[in-house]
Amino acid sequence: MKKILLSTALCATMMFAANSDYKYEITPMIGGAYSEGNMDLDDRSYANGGLSLGFNLDDSMFDQIELGFLRTLEDVDYDHKGGDTAITRMFTNVVKEYVLTNSTSLYALAGIGIETFQHEKFGNEDGLFGNYGFGIKYKLSEKVALKADLRHLIETDHGDNTLLYTVGLAIPFGKKAAPAPVVKEEPKPVEPVEKTVVEADSDGDGVVDSLDKCPDTPKGDIVDENGCSLKVDLNINFDFDSSRISNSYDSKIKKFADFMKAFPSVKGKIEAHTDSVGTEEYNQKLSERRAAATVKALEAYGVDKTRLQSIGYGETKPLTTNDTAEGRAQNRRVEGSIQR
Secondary structure, eight states: OHHHHHHHHHHHHHHOOOOSSEEEEEEEEEEEEEEOGGGOBSOSEEEEEEEEEEEEOSSSSSSEEEEEEEEESSOEEBSTTOOEEOEEEEEEEEEEEEEOSSSEEEEEEEEEEEEEESSOBTTBOSEEEEEEEEEEEEEEETTEEEEEEEEEEEETTTOOEEEEEEEEEEEEEEEOOOOOOOOOOOOOOOOOOOOSSOOOOTTOSSSOTTTOSOTTOOTTBOBOTTSOBOEEEEEEEOOTTOOOOOGGGHHHHHHHHHHHHHSTTOEEEEEEOOOSSSOHHHHHHHHHHHHHHHHHHHHTTTOOGGGEEEEEOTTSSOSSOSSSHHHHHHHSEEEEEEEO
16 A cells, blocks of 8 residues: 555656646645544554645635545554554545745645544444644745645544644646736837927926826826826736746847837836735845846847836735736736836
8 A cells, every 4th residue: 555655646746747826736645643542543653645636726715625535554453453454534625825935834724524444443433524734835846845734633423533744745737827918019209299389297298288198207207199108018927936037028128128229318217026925025125136137138138227227116016916826927027118
């Protein structure tokens, strides 16, 4: 039985790649159990192995539904030369996760299950149980996380108590569809507005108040005919906890650089953002690294660094909700604006 469980764990590890934003999570696990004395087991402490499958939830008070099983690695002896038995436990739990850092989180679980005895003796019979517990999850990489938990199991017929402790490798799979990228037209130089009558221009952007649809334009921004800042969406989205720009964004970066070189009097403002996972301090630093990486990419296309201002806003200006994986992916972004 031990060889079968170890082979299952090895196959699961090889079959499934991992990244962020997946639908499922499979966890090969191994651990032990400690049962109370009235179960008449010769050795109250014994080893278990098993597997669990997690279904990740969106827009729910819980983060995951867990289905799984644990089985003794070797048969457990009964007292009084009563033979031995294998114990199998199948369970379903709801799981709530509490994020501590970008790599570490705690989780709590509760649910019900069925336990079966290969040989029923001394009141040890097949039946239902309830269980609850808590654990810690540590991301080793984008492809695997280490999980360890402690679970208290209570058998429903006699109230027998068993303490379960497990360690496993969580491997996500079934990647969710990424949101479609937002495509915007390239900015065009603003045509001068012909004025026949002198009118007020309160924000000084060159568009009179009667035509200005964005009356509080930041000073220095280049605007369109409606008086609104020309925003250049570089369409740069980042992987979770990363400031590396994918090569797929090279064409967007080059077009932005070409625009600046065509208008040498303008300057660029690079604004970078994160999702809300992690501490505010860490996300602020991460957004600054993303902004700096974008500036470096523009320099590589011939834009003078002195013409570029980079700002990191951390998690303070989300584009959309941070409650879903799709929303968090959109919030990990860089935006650019052109200024005089």
